[in-house]
Amino acid sequence: MQDLAGKHLVLGLTGGIACYKSAELCRLLIKAGATVQVVMTDAAAQFITPVTMQALSGRAVYTSQWDVREANNMPHINLSREADAIVLAPCSADFAARLAQGRTDELLSLMCLARPIGRVPLLVAPAMNREMWAHPATQRNLAQIQADGAVLMGVGSGLQACGETGDGRMLEASELLEDITTFFQPKSLAGQHVLVTAGPTFEALDPIRGITNHSSGKMGFSIARAARDAGAQVTLVAGPVHLPTPRGVRRIDVLSADEMLGATLAASQTATVFVATAAVADWRPASHSEQKIKKDGSGKPPVLHFVENPDILHTIAQGERAKSGRLFCVGFAAESENLVEHAKAKRERKGIPLLVGNIGPLTFGQDDNSLLLVDAHSVRELPRAPKLQLARELVLEIAARLPERTLE
Numbered sequence: 001m002q003d004l005a006g007k008h009l010v011l012g013l014t015g016g017i018a019c020y021k022s023a024e025l026c027r028l029l030i031k032a033g034a035t036v037q038v039v040m041t042d043a044a045a046q047f048i049t050p051v052t053m054q055a056l057s058g059r060a061v062y063t064s065q066w067d068v069r070e071a072n073n074m075p076h077i078n079l080s081r082e083a084d085a086i087v088l089a090p091c092s093a094d095f096a097a098r099l100a101q102g103r104t105d106e107l108l109s110l111m112c113l114a115r116p117i118g119r120v121p122l123l124v125a126p127a128m129n130r131e132m133w134a135h136p137a138t139q140r141n142l143a144q145i146q147a148d149g150a151v152l153m154g155v156g157s158g159l160q161a162c163g164e165t166g167d168g169r170m171l172e173a174s175e176l177l178e179d180i181t182t183f184f185q186p187k188s189l190a191g192q193h194v195l196v197t198a199g200p201t202f203e204a205l206d207p208i209r210g211i212t213n214h215s216s217g218k219m220g221f222s223i224a225r226a227a228r229d230a231g232a233q234v235t236l237v238a239g240p241v242h243l244p245t246p247r248g249v250r251r252i253d254v255l256s257a258d259e260m261l262g263a264t265l266a267a268s269q270t271a272t273v274f275v276a277t278a279a280v281a282d283w284r285p286a287s288h289s290e291q292k293i294k295k296d297g298s299g300k301p302p303v304l305h306f307v308e309n310p311d312i313l314h315t316i317a318q319g320e321r322a323k324s325g326r327l328f329c330v331g332f333a334a335e336s337e338n339l340v341e342h343a344k345a346k347r348e349r350k351g352i353p354l355l356v357g358n359i360g361p362l363t364f365g366q367d368d369n370s371l372l373l374v375d376a377h378s379v380r381e382l383p384r385a386p387k388l389q390l391a392r393e394l395v396l397e398i399a400a401r402l403p404e405r406t407l408e
């Protein structure tokens with residue numbers, strides 16, 4: 001997915017062993033559609049060669065403000081003016097100190113100070129030993145550069161190259177890519193609390209077995225991520241799926257429809273948008289056997305009785321918050337045929353303003369899908385695309401339908 005298409009980034013490397021991760025970051029940024037101009041300090045060049053970064057970025061690397069390749073001999077002006085952002089990864093403790101003081105004795109710091117501050121954001125990924133990270137001087141410097149308008153991307157925790165364990169590792173390249181992508185997304189849901197249900201439910205028959213259905217959870221997780229990227233606070237109530245939690249999203253794991261209803265009802269008290277993507281089992285066994293149900297030797301299968309599960313979406317859509325317009329509800333419909341008719345009928349039956357239809361067998365477990373958006377006035381198709389891209393489009397559609405300000 002080309003989330004960074006059309007973006008031009010200056011990737012600045014300063015001295016630190018985390019420079020080895022910057023090679024991968026450069027590759028990921030380019031894969032995401034960005035063009036990347038690498039600028040390195042002398043210390044960075046001790047850890048990884050400009051040749052490596054040139055090969056990965058497809059552009060000659062800049063290391064000196066005296067670079068004669070620039071006709072006006074002003075690389076700090078030329079390179080910063082054409083950038084959509086400067087990303088410092090890794091940013092060493094020393095470089096943070098120099099930024100805090102506004103020093104300009106080599107190209108990268110000179111470029112950071114000379115950038116048009118209102119137009120070219122500075123994204124900073126610190127990397128250092130845990131004692132250096134915890135030192136009051138470092139924390140003071142980072143607070144200062146944040147106050148001066150830089151965006152801090154945080155640090156990871158764990159085993160460090162020096163053998164010590166703690167905070168201060170540079171985030172992984174994939175995490176930095178996620179943060180950079182998020183930074184560029186329009187904040188269409190800022191101030192909203194989005195609640196998403198995702199995945200299947202599992203209705204236990206006995207301690208060994210149960211009934212469930214096909215749902216990878218990918219669409220719901222993509223919506224949670226897209227909503228977070230759009231600036232919302234996000235709660236994700238997830239059935240049993242093996243997917244990583246999008247960073248910054250509050251995840252509540254549940255198994256059965258009853259558990260999902262409980263967690264969803266609780267979170268809906270403060271939510272302003274509810275998106276129900278979960279494939280909730282319609283029925284559950286009427287009784288749950290404490291022990292494994294054994295074969296009795298007669299050759300006859302056991303007779304199973306089922307009761308209907310609560311309809312989570314319907315329950316919440318009929319609640320006081322939704323009825324008074326403080327909670328905007330969106331449903332999904334997995335159908336196998338006649339999508340338009342079924343989706344229209346289901347929207348009315350569930351009493352919700354927006355329903356998203358899809359053909360179940362064409363989406364289960366896939367990374368892409370196509371969606372049909374049905375509201376009271378229109379039917380609109382979002383053509384086949386990666387689920388995250390569809391989720392971003394859906395988020396914009398939801399944002400456009402929200403009241404001016406959702407009241408608490």
Ligand code: CTP
Pocket residue numbers: 197257276277278279280281282309310311312313314330331332333334335
């Ligand atoms: N849903 C829910 N709780 C249920 C069943 C469904 O919250 N017990 C939600 C789903 O998350 C989805 C929407 O309702 O947003 C429609 O789900 P779907 O399974 O397509 O429809 P059903 O209501 O089960 O209707 P049918 O089985 O007749 O198609």
